[in-house]
Amino acid sequence: MVAENEVWQAADRIRVRQAPPGGVKERVSVRTVRKELGGGSFGDIARSLARWKVREDYLPVIEQADLPEAFGRRLGTIGRELLEMARVEAARARLADFVEADQRRATERDVLDEALSRVDLLEERIAAMQAELDRLRAAAPAPATGALRDPAPEGRPAASGREGVGLVDAAHGGKLAREADVFWREVWEAVESVVGQRGPLAIHPLFKALPASLKADGARMGFPLTPAWLRYHLLRMAEDGDGLAVVGHRFALAGTEAEEAAPPGPHAAERVEAPSGRRFWREVIREVHALLCRDGPKTAEAVLAGIEPGRVDAARRFQGLTPGLLRWKLRQRIKERRPFRELADGRFAAIPCDGPWDGLAPATGVQAGRRSAQGKGTIGA
Known part of the structure; x- marks a missing residue:
């Protein structure tokens, strides 16, 4: 067994030994100390030599350069300080990465919480709408004319208790249903006007072209108008054949295939100034009503031939006027209960009104009943 003192003395001798001419100073290591001692256990020498290196602050790289002792010690101190600074900076960088990752996780948690809150709100709205729908289904059915019955007709006491609440719920649900019908009819008229002026459009440019007031009304009434909802309703209308057609990924008016294939019209700034599409078509339908009241039932082609030529020419500013579109x-x-009727042979007839028709008022039950009682084959002939 090699004594620790022997190991330290051998290390001191190797350390003070000068480098051979043109060579490199010998390094103090387990191998060189064992060679200096002439033998011994590698484990015993390694343990004793490690304690010697700590006590002597041995830096082999600096000592092998054969530098002055003071300069070598100072250089070793600087090296240790630089190493410590590098370790501190590395630890600081890792800490900054950890803090940034923690902040990112917190932000993601906030976004997730907000999304979950929105989901909860939507689920509450769906539950409220489902409850309202259940109440409407449980309420008494409305009369065939679509008007709500008087809850307390003459000769019968007014409803009370749960029955009265059911009638109130039915009235409220009927009001919501009427508001929804009016709102989506206005949406359709706006879509009809936009597509009529600009031709087939994809859903996003079509949504952007709709009036901002219409979107605000939908949000106020609880019918949010979004591109997704608009696409859903337009696709339903196209499937039902309610005047819309899907051309690729765009929506166009039904019955205007020739116009869909035509090149786009002039830029909006180059168009001749004209009234809005809604007002224009109202005037056209008023003229059709007057024509049918005067001449009797006609097919769409015959009606188109009897319309004032200037009106037909003006229709080109929108989507044109064709028999299919007029039909x-x-x-x-x-469908909107306006004063018209389609006969079995495909002709259209008008229900006369008390005075000139304004293009908006629906046909009244008195007028329809009076024409039916006359027993004529046409209405408004």
Whole structure:
């Protein structure tokens, strides 16, 4: 067994030994100390030599350069300080990365919490709408004319208790349903006007072209108008054949295939100034009503031939006026209970009104009943 003192003495001898001419100073290591001692256990020498290196502050790289002792010690101190500074900077960088990652996780948690809150709000709205729908289904059915019955007709006491609450709920639900019908009818008229002026459009430019007031009204009434909802309703209308057609990814008016294939019209700044599409088509339908009241039932082609030529020319500023489009517009007015009727042979007839029709008022039950009682084959002939 090699004594520790022997190991330290051998290390001191190797350390003070000068480098051979043109050579490199010998390094103090387990191998060189064992060689200096002439033998011994590698483990014993390594343990004793490690304690010697700590006591003597041995830096082999500096000592092998054969530098002055004071300069070598100072250089070793600087090296240790630089190493410590590098370790501190590395630790600081790792800490900054950790803080940034923690902040990012906190931001993501906030976004997730907000999204979950929105989901909860939507689920609450869906539950409220479902409850309202259940109440409407449980309420008494409305009369065939679509008007709500008087909750307390003459000769019968007014409803009370749960029955009265059910009638109030039914009235409220009926009001919401009527508001929704009016709102989506206004949306359709706006879509009809935009597509009529600009031709087939994809959903996003079509949504942007809709009036901002219409979107605000939808949000106020609880019917948020978004591109997704607009696409859903327009696709439903296209499937039902309600005057819309899907051309690729764009929406166009039905019955205007020729116009869909035509090149786009002039820029909006180059168009001749004209009234809005809604007002224009109202005037066209008023003229059709007057024509049918005067001449009797006609097909769409015959009606188009009887319209004032200037009106047909003016329609080119929108989407043009064709028999198919006119037929569709008349059917839409019939669905909206306007004073028109489509006969079994495909002709259209008008229900006369008390005075000139304003283009908006629906056909009244008195007028329709009076024409039916006359027993004529046409209405408004």
